[in-house]
Amino acid sequence: MNDEELRRAYRESSRAAPPGPHPEPDELARIVNGEGSETERLALLEHAMRCPTCGPELDLLRAASEGARAGHRQMPSTRWLALAAVAILVIGLGALTLRSRRIVPTHDVMRGRAAAMSLIQPENGVTLAFPIHLAWHAVDGAVSYRVELLSTGGDLIGAWTTRDTTLAISESTRVNGSGPYDAWVRATLRDRTDLSSPIVRFNVKR
Amino acid sequence: MSSPRDSISDELESLVARFARFAGRIAHDRGLHQEDLDELLQELRVRFWRARKDGLRDLSAGYVRRTAISAALDIIRRRRVDRNVSIEDEQGGAPPLATLAANPAELLDQSELAQRVALAVDGLAPARRAAVRMYLDGYRREEIAELLRWSDAKTRNLLYRGLADLRAVLIAQGIGTPENVQ
Numbered sequence: 001m002n003d004e005e006l007r008r009a010y011r012e013s014s015r016a017a018p019p020g021p022h023p024e025p026d027e028l029a030r031i032v033n034g035e036g037s038e039t040e041r042l043a044l045l046e047h048a049m050r051c052p053t054c055g056p057e058l059d060l061l062r063a064a065s066e067g068a069r070a071g072h073r074q075m076p077s078t079r080w081l082a083l084a085a086v087a088i089l090v091i092g093l094g095a096l097t098l099r100s101r102r103i104v105p106t107h108d109v110m111r112g113r114a115a116a117m118s119l120i121q122p123e124n125g126v127t128l129a130f131p132i133h134l135a136w137h138a139v140d141g142a143v144s145y146r147v148e149l150l151s152t153g154g155d156l157i158g159a160w161t162t163r164d165t166t167l168a169i170s171e172s173t174r175v176n177g178s179g180p181y182d183a184w185v186r187a188t189l190r191d192r193t194d195l196s197s198p199i200v201r202f203n204v205k206r
Numbered sequence: 207m208s209s210p211r212d213s214i215s216d217e218l219e220s221l222v223a224r225f226a227r228f229a230g231r232i233a234h235d236r237g238l239h240q241e242d243l244d245e246l247l248q249e250l251r252v253r254f255w256r257a258r259k260d261g262l263r264d265l266s267a268g269y270v271r272r273t274a275i276s277a278a279l280d281i282i283r284r285r286r287v288d289r290n291v292s293i294e295d296e297q298g299g300a301p302p303l304a305t306l307a308a309n310p311a312e313l314l315d316q317s318e319l320a321q322r323v324a325l326a327v328d329g330l331a332p333a334r335r336a337a338v339r340m341y342l343d344g345y346r347r348e349e350i351a352e353l354l355r356w357s358d359a360k361t362r363n364l365l366y367r368g369l370a371d372l373r374a375v376l377i378a379q380g381i382g383t384p385e386n387v388q
Binding site (some may be wrong): 003011025031050 | 221224225226227228229230231232233234235236238242243246265266267268269270271273274275277278279281282283285286289316317319320321322323324327332333335336339340341342343344346353354355369372373376381382
């Protein structure tokens with residue numbers, strides 16, 4: 001059996017809470033916080049992975065922990081806002097200049113419809129070289145797509161708006177380093193609402 | 207020209223939006239309900255507002271993390287109180303929806319295979335079992351390493367050995383062929 005077959009079979013096995021009491025919520029938080037011994041963590045995870053109640057609770061705590069990375073960028077104090085506004089203006093002008101130089105993808109990518117917004121490429125964890133080609137599923141009713149490139153700390157590095165479902169990001173003053181990046185795509189629909197893809201993380205090598 | 211209140215509001219909304227991006231990744235991967243994430247974001251919005259109202263100027267990374275975990279814990283505690291279901295009541299739930307579409311013979315085969323795989327996983331050594339269980343449940347290798355505070359090499363080693371053990375047990379039961387055993 002390959003990994004996928006094993007996964008399918010494992011997921012189809014009926015889940016029931018293991019014998020014994022559920023861990024307290026604080027104990028689940030200890031897993032996420034990296035506290036306790038390895039033996040303790042293994043025992044807690046053994047329960048959480050099998051338990052239909054504690055599993056989703058652990059997921060919620062993990063989502064909270066992951067989301068908290070957003071706090072790594074300090075909130076700007078008021079006196080820096082003016083400087084930030086100037087910086088944004090300069091970056092905006094730079095973006096307009098770079099936009100005219102953007103590379104159009106040279107190959108066709110097969111794309112299908114998907115109920116939710118999702119990226120076709122790049123896949124999570126891949127390593128890429130410039131230009132970085134992004135492709136996503138078309139969304140019914142979308143009038144435009146906004147691609148955002150983020151640092152792994154959540155800072156916006158660049159954003160591009162297109163009506164196509166592909167985009168190539170070339171090496172530029174904003175995107176010139178090797179290392180990990182995050183990217184996501186937001187579809188703006190006719191009714192002005194947005195539909196977002198999950199964030200994908202990939203590495204860039206020069 | 208925006209008022210100071212508006213600028214604070216924008217800052218907080220920006221923080222919550224960044225939070226949603228990161229948290230959304232896990233929520234999506236793990237199939238967490240959108241309403242769970244929305245509830246968490248709403249809790250955070252309120253707590254961040256209170257903190258700013260109480261004069262806390264900079265919401266540091268440490269503060270954001272403590273607040274987020276604490277908000278998630280409060281949601282979990284509230285739900286446990288609301289649910290108030292005993293462990294015995296939860297046992298022996300309905301079969302997964304995926305199996306309901308199959309015909310009775312396939313259902314029996316799938317169900318038996320699923321139970322044999324689950325039993326074989328139960329029989330693995332604890333560290334290998336944890337790695338395999340998480341992997342089969344859809345966790346990425348780096349997520350397993352992070353939750354267990356293992357190095358990448360240790361995670362890879364335990365996972366691959368665990369999967370090999372699992373396949374060996376299944377092959378001994380006549381399930382699968384030896385080519386996948388490493």
